[in-house]
Amino acid sequence: MRILVGDIGGTKTALAMVESVAGGLVLHHPERYPSAAHAGLESIVRHYLAAHAVSCTGAAFAIAGPVSGRRSRVTNLTWQIDADALEHACGLSRVLLLNDLEAVAWGVAALAPEDVCELQPGEPGAVGNRCVIAAGTGLGEAGLFWDGHRHHPFATEGGHAEFAATDAREWALREFLGRRHARVSWERLVSGMGISALHAFCCEHAGERSPYPVLEPAAVAAGARAGDARCVETMALFFRLYGREAGDLALKQMALGGVYLGGGIAPRNLEALRASAFLDGFLDKGRMRGLMQRMPVRVILQPRVALLGAARAWQGDESPGRPAVAAG
Numbered sequence: 001m002r003i004l005v006g007d008i009g010g011t012k013t014a015l016a017m018v019e020s021v022a023g024g025l026v027l028h029h030p031e032r033y034p035s036a037a038h039a040g041l042e043s044i045v046r047h048y049l050a051a052h053a054v055s056c057t058g059a060a061f062a063i064a065g066p067v068s069g070r071r072s073r074v075t076n077l078t079w080q081i082d083a084d085a086l087e088h089a090c091g092l093s094r095v096l097l098l099n100d101l102e103a104v105a106w107g108v109a110a111l112a113p114e115d116v117c118e119l120q121p122g123e124p125g126a127v128g129n130r131c132v133i134a135a136g137t138g139l140g141e142a143g144l145f146w147d148g149h150r151h152h153p154f155a156t157e158g159g160h161a162e163f164a165a166t167d168a169r170e171w172a173l174r175e176f177l178g179r180r181h182a183r184v185s186w187e188r189l190v191s192g193m194g195i196s197a198l199h200a201f202c203c204e205h206a207g208e209r210s211p212y213p214v215l216e217p218a219a220v221a222a223g224a225r226a227g228d229a230r231c232v233e234t235m236a237l238f239f240r241l242y243g244r245e246a247g248d249l250a251l252k253q254m255a256l257g258g259v260y261l262g263g264g265i266a267p268r269n270l271e272a273l274r275a276s277a278f279l280d281g282f283l284d285k286g287r288m289r290g291l292m293q294r295m296p297v298r299v300i301l302q303p304r305v306a307l308l309g310a311a312r313a314w315q316g317d318e319s320p321g322r323p324a325v326a327a328g
Contacts, residue, residue, distance in 0.1 A: 003314055004045070004059040004092070007100060007306040010076030010137040011035060015048045016304070017056060018311040025110070025311050027304060029054070040079050042089045049090065058094035059086070060314035062103030062306045064138060066157055072097050076137055096314050098155070100306055101140035104262045105132050105153035107302075107309025108144065115302035117270060120279060122258070122296030131253040133246045134262030135194075139187040143253045151257070153313075158249060159187040169205070176201045190242050192217040192265065198241075199234040206230065221269055239273055242266075243281025250295055251288060258296040262306075266299045273299070 001020040005027075006013060016030040029052045033044050041061070049055075065075040070083040083095040098106075108130065130144040130151060139159030144151040163184045165174040177184045177197060188194055195217035200210040208230070215223070215231075223231030250259045259282075266273055283292045302308075 001315070002054075002056050003311060004049070004056045005307045005310040005314075006041070006045075006059070006061040007103070007304075007310070008041060008061055008074060008079075008081070009035060009064040009100065010074060013038070013041070013044055014304070014307060015044065016307050017052070017054055018307065020315070025308060027307060030304065030307075035074070035077055035079075041081050042086060045086065045090045056092070058096070058314065059090075059092050060096040060098065060103075060310035061086075062100040062310045063097055064100045064140065067097045067099050067155065070097065072099075096310075098310065098313050099140075099142065101132055101134055101142035101262070102153050102155035103306040103309035103313060104134060104140075104260075104300070105130070105142040105144050105151075105309065106312045107305035107307075108132065108258075108260055108300075109151070110308040110312065111300065111302055111305065115300065115305070116260075116298040117267075117274075117301055118296070118298050119261075119274065120282075120293070120295070120297040123256070123294040126256055126258060126294065126296055128256035129253050130257040130260065131249050131255040132260045132262055133242075133249050135190045135192075135242060135265045136263035137192055139185075139191045139194075139245075140263070141249055143255075144257070146257055153309075158252075159190070160185045162186075163189060172205060173198075173201050176204065186245050190238070190245055194241075195220050195234065195238055195265075198237055199230065202230050202233045202237065206233075217265070221272070224272065235269070235272055236276060239276035239278045240281040243276075243278035244284070246278075246297075247282040247285055247292060250282070250292065251285060255295055258298060261297070261299045267301050267303075270299065 005018050006015045013033045013035045017028045019026050063072040072081045083097050086095045129146050132142045134140045141156045141158035144153050165171040196214040199220045200214050203210045220231050224235040
């Protein structure tokens with residue numbers, strides 16, 4: 001089997017060929033494209049197939065947005081993706097579309113020990129439901145239902161649930177964001193754009209002038225590493241909020257089998273995350289604190305987990321073991 005797999009996000013589109021071998025799955029010819037520089041996915045796929053002169057059985061694309069049947073729209077782009085149109089335009093026999101976090105959930109079983117960083121060990125030999133939360137361009141969430149034999153990944157749009165303030169500072173933050181958005185979801189805070197918004201809030205809340213234009217998230221993270229007071233405050237607030245929402249998701253999914261942090265922000269800021277109040281936010285669930293301590297919490301370090309997961313979903317492989325390896 002040889003198929004094309006893709007991770008389609010608001011910032012970048014990653015494509016690769018995946019081949020099924022005795023040891024699992026192997027990725028070949030990985031490429032990255034700036035999503036906004038292209039009119040749609042079809043043109044990127046045609047360019048990729050022509051550049052590598054390869055043929056494939058079909059394709060599976062992990063989409064940063066809700067998938068309804070054979071269609072999807074990327075949340076932070078204007079792209080509309082149609083599986084039937086892709087099959088026709090690109091000469092593919094079968095195209096599967098799935099939510100990007102559902103793909104990451106499929107990919108969790110493909111992770112080696114070196115592909116994760118443990119934040120909390122949890123209960124030894126923990127078995128049960130799992131969940132995935134990923135802060136990047138946006139905020140994605142997914143679950144893995146454990147039926148007693150294997151995990152079944154499923155998509156959610158939980159990142160768009162309403163943010164709830166818990167203290168005076170957060171009420172001020174809620175009011176600050178409410179002046180800019182008709183509705184304040186968790187994605188407005190726990191994401192790249194959330195880091196920029198939190199920095200602007202921290203400046204205003206301290207009586208300083210908010211930067212215009214707002215600082216890019218990478219600049220805020222770099223400023224925090226350099227010791228800038230407002231950037232340090234921003235990243236501390238960001239990680240605590242990230243932990244709070246991860247904990248809420250874990251409670252709703254009863255994720256005793258593990259909580260996995262995907263996306264680009266956590267692995268790129270790993271030391272800051274480990275030193276932050278993330279786990280304080282995660283564990284601060286009142287009478288449920290003991291339950292939260294039983295849940296393993298891990299950061300995904302494997303950047304191609306969504307590609308591996310898309311391939312597993314295309315195969316329909318829900319085996320609970322580790323069926324895949326990445327290469328190339």
